[in-house]
Amino acid sequence: MATRTTPKRFALLIGVDFYQRGESRQTQESQPISLQSLQGCVNDVRDMEGFLTARFGLNDPYILTSSPSSKPNIPQELPQKLPTYKNIEGSFAKIYDDARPGDLFFFYFSGHGARLRPIGASPAGRQTDPSLMPMDYCCGQPAVRGWELNNWLRRLYRKKVQIIVGLDSCYSGGSWRDGVIIRTPDNWEPPPNLPIDEMGKTEDGEMHGTFCDSNSRDSDLDESWDINPTDFTLMAACKRNQTAEERPIDGQMRGVFTYYLVSYLRQNLRRMVAYRTVCDHIRNQVNAQTPQVYGQDRLAFFSNKEPPYPVPIIINVEGKDAVLPIGRLHGVKVGAEFMTYPQPLNVPLSIYQVDELKCRAKIGQGLASNLRSNSEVYSSRWSADKTVKIGVDQSLGCEFWKLLHVTLQNRIAGRIEVSEGTEVDSFMLRKRGHDGVDVVGPKSLVGYDGVVHGLDIHDQHPEELATKSALALAHLFRFQQVLDLRNEASKEPASFHVILEHDTSRIQLLSGEKVQDDTRLRLSYENRGDTTLFFTFLVLSPGFHVRQLYPRTDSPEAVPVLCDISLKTLELPDIWDTDQDPGEGTSGPERHATMISDLTWWVEDIEIWTERLVLAGESHGSSVQVSRCSS
Structure with a gap:
């Protein structure tokens, strides 16, 4: 099947306000089961549809909604537009037929979820199946069980379609919310399954949930969902055992998660914003629920690309202080400055x-x-915290020196010396050709003698030449700060052991060894103490690029229950991509962190050198940093 030149976006948006009543589903005591109708799910879908149209020009999404009408037990919409099990399944089938490799698919569900009894096809060992509830479930039709949703999504993934899932729904076990009052029904049991629940089902995944009252959409993302691999991005309205609410907003009932999601995306209509940035922003707006993002959280919303640098940080306001969730562990020092965004703020914050x-x-x-x-x-x-020394080739001229000094002061807070010549462990700028500049050393940072690889700084105008040079120097300065974290880490003996070895031969690599490009390496670590350790794996690449490889996301399973700690603020792009503007298509986030009263952290630095076979004599260093903290 041919790949499209331009990827196409597909969306299936489901909002279930009206749930049909029936006699088919009954309790053990033969009492009819019913689902309380909601009020904000259709509004959620309309809001999401409006954004997708405005941002991506998506004029033909698949939309299934049910709204109450004046007729008893009959919704407003036409039968083919209702969120029945049959229509949901049929919409997935149509999208599968139409989608091509490289396309994108966004599945969004707003409505009830429930814990149901497993059926024969449910994964072994499960006590319940978390499920999304179509409008006709109480009339004897099946629910969309989590593992079944997985099957549908995996079919698309195997077709090389990028998948995004958004859930503003309810599946935690037993808590009902009405406003701020929580009621828990006693002795409630999921209803017995019907023969139709078993028909045509094949095993491949999992799920769970509970029936919810009118203003509640509990959300519980269990591992059983199995929609948290690298193949998907999933945004959930809240954490496990939290409630996702709907409430009156702007005169209409809306899901809180969806409202703040769409509002933030509309505010940034022309920017690429990463899923993790969106979740951080929503977390700052709501108190009763904590939105979660799983899978490929670095990607821009409804895109197959990551937003470029820089990384935005979501702050909290405490009295007269702005509190940023980064500290010494992230290389922050007194005097560092951060700029508010978006316009019209643009106010500097000095630490x-x-x-x-x-x-x-x-x-x-x-x-x-x-x-x-x-x-x-x-x-x-x-x-x-110490003088930054820059040596400049005399042939670049006094005007360039002055412009460089001013531009560097706009990038680095502290004492900066720009002078002729160079010193050991300082930077040197040399004139290259008619309008170019080369950046040299220091070897302790760059890893080799001579000009920094990959940079092409040139411009006929001194102001632009100085600006481009300052950007590269500021990038290298920050990279040096990341490297220097190993000097600030605890000097106490670490209670863990790290081994980097060849994946096949299991021969251990020592720091400074050389390996060829594309070599598969295995990193193993062992906690040899009795204290809980939290592991972060950073790769520092030859392009002075910093990237957190593990944990892949800031998902709860990767951090302690007492605090969320992220080192993603340490991330840097390659040095040749360092001239990005926060206002133009940039994004990416930082997770909130809670202070630990007794924190010790270590850095173990393993440096390896990768060699290209095609260019004899040329080698590029890649430093791997392993960071751990214990509480």
């Missing part, structure tokens, strides 16, 4: 206090109010 996992900046009352609704900040000036 006055740095702890292990967070830092603080003073703000005025007016800015505090703005930051509560616009909580993104970007790093604008990293702080130097």
Whole structure:
């Protein structure tokens, strides 16, 4: 099947307000089972449809909704537009037939979810199947069980379709929410299954849930969903055992998660925003539920690409302080500055206090109010605790020197010396040709003698030439700060052991060894103590690129229950991609962190050298950093 030149976007949006009543589903005591109708799910779908049309020009999404009408037990919509099991299954089949490799598919569900008794095809060992509830479930039709949803999604994935799932629905066991009052029914049991529940089902996944009251959409993403591999991106309205609410907003009932999701995406209509950034923003807006993102959280919303650098940080406001969830563990020093975004704020925040996992900046009352609704900040000036020395080739001229110094001061907070010549362990700029500049060393940072590889700095205008040079130097300065974390880590003996070895031969690699490109390596680690350790794996590449490889996301399973700790703020792009503007298609996030009263962290640095066979004599270093913290 041919690949499209331009990927096509497909969307299936389901909103179930009206649930039909029937006699087919009954309790053990032969009492009819019914699902309380909701009020905001159809509005959620309309809001999502409006955004997809405005942002992506998606004019023909598959939409299934049920709205109450004046006729008893009959919805407003035409039969073929209703969110019945048959129509949901049929929509997946049509999308599968139409989709091509490289296309994107967004599945969105707003409505009830429930824990149901497993059937014969359910994965072994499951006590319940979490399920999405179509409008006709109580009339004797099947539910969409989680493992069945997996089957449908996997078919698309095997067709090389990029998959995004959004769930503003309810499946936690037993809690009903009505406003702020929680009621838990006593002795409630999922209803017995019917023969139709077994028909045509084949095993491949899992699920679970409970019946919900009118203003409740509980959400519980269990491992049994199995829709959290690299193949998918899943956004859920809340954590396990939390409730996802709907409430009156702007005069209409809406799901809280969907409202803030769509509102944020509309505010950033022309920007690429990553899923993890969106979730961080929503978390800052709601208290009763904590949105979650699983799978490929780095990708931009409804895209197969990652937003470029820089990484936005979601802050909290505490009195007259802006609190950023990054600290010494992230290489932050007093004097570092962060810029608010978007317009019209653009106010610098200067850090006055740095702890292990967070830092603080003073703000005025007016800015505090703005930051509560616009909580993104970007790093604008990293702080130097010692003089940054730059040597400049005399042939570049005094004007270039002055321009470079001014531009560097806009990028680095601290003392900067620009002078003729160079010193050991400092940077040197050399003139190249008529309008170019080469950046040299220091070897302790770059890893080799001579010009920094991959850079092509040139411009006929001195101002632009100085700006491009300063961008590269500031990038290298920040990269050095990341490397220096190994010097600030605990000097106490670590209670863990790390081994990097060839994947096939299992021969251990020592720091400084050389391997060829595309070599498969195995990293293993062992906790030899009795303290819980939290493991982060960073790769520092030859392009001065920093990337967190493990955990792949900031999902709860990768961090302790007492705190969420992320090192993704350490991430940097390749040095040749460092001139990105926060206002133009950039995004990516930082997770919130909670201070641990007793924190020890270590860095184990393993450096390997990768060699290309095609270019004799050329080698590129790649440093792997392993960071652990214990509570």
